[in-house]
Ligand code: SF4
């Protein structure tokens with residue numbers, strides 16, 4: 210076991226050897242959203258790594274003053290992509306966050322907001338129970354009235370952010386996903402689908418589209434009964450809760466033989482692929498978790514592996530594809546979503562300026578740090594509008610909501626889709642539903 214590090218406890222502190230891999234070159238600075246916003250060294254990847262080193266050396270402590278620089282980090286991992294020395298910043302910040310959660314008390318308001326978030330979002334049952342209230346809130350005209358009168362500005366910033374990010378409500382009576390869907394034609398693979406929490410309740414059409422496209426491409430799709438994958442808790446440093454969710458999810462998918470495990474939300478996918486590391490010290494679960502993680506594929510990753518078999522009909526659309534950070538940086542998946550979208554005749558893909566920069570969504574970042582998240586969302590919305598695109602696609606529900614909310618602030622609205630919705634519409638040869646926007 211490591212000797213006790215001042216400020217960090219001995220349970221997996223950020224590893225001094227990994228910290229030492231940072232050579233201070235600064236190549237990461239231009240990709241870091243918080244450095245772009247504030248131009249302050251401690252709000253850059255290099256600065257945060259230096260803070261970790263100083264805490265190890267006892268020069269500074271793990272105090273509320275230092276914690277704010279770690280809290281400001283979006284965990285977007287653009288710095289990992291930019292770093293020529295291969296510094297594993299993601300691991301360092303995850304380990305730092307777990308230490309913070311164990312040792313640094315938060316102000317009561319912060320604690321309440323975080324408690325609310327972690328009670329609600331990882332629970333599809335609670336989210337579902339909220340739906341009738343949200344329908345009433347919209348249908349009664351209360352929402353429009355509160356906006357018109359400016360009364361929402363009286364709420365604390367995180368609640369204002371939550372309200373602004375309310376997702377569109379799914380149609381009533383959407384059928385649940387079938388437990389098993391056969392492949393169309395000869396079966397190439399048997400895959401399990403991770404249906405997500407927010408995705409399953411608020412965007413059931415994305416899961417339906419995922420099943421449609423997978424089946425058309427020769428995959429039998431199994432959707433076992435399942436809970437939350439633990440992504441939000443994992444990225445927030447709530448290690449033990451994330452581990453427990455990982456064990457439960459691995460068990461849920463172990464009941465049936467599967468060639469691959471498919472996920473359509475980038476944040477969840479990055480966490481599922483880390484299950485092996487998350488449960489590495491768990492004697493009972495280490496091997497099953499490693500097998501599970503090795504089988505996980507983002508939907509675009511799996512589709513790119515399979516030579517296309519479906520009949521894709523034209524969709525005349527100028528589309529901006531926004532890379533979700535947990536896809537492009539955490540999973541290094543950039544080319545595959547573009548490649549599968551280009552299977553759609555008539556679809557014109559446009560690239561955004563600053564595509565490597567986070568939109569400010571970043572899991573629950575836009576709820577716990579609403580002001581910088583809003584600035585980053587506005588910056589991304591300006592780039593989307595400058596691209597001249599008629600619609601937006603991204604592989605993470607949080608990114609779509611964040612950019613939609615920023616577009617709404619400037620009085621512009623664009624339809625927004627998960628790429629798999631576009632593929633499913635193209636397979637059907639049907640016009641696109643204006644799902645969001
Ligand atoms: S994860 Fe993102 S916000 Fe955090 S230091 Fe790296 S680039 Fe900056």
Ligand code: SF4
Nearest residue numbers: 231232234235237292
């Ligand atoms: S690019 Fe890598 S090595 Fe250079 S300062 Fe950033 S984290 Fe350190």
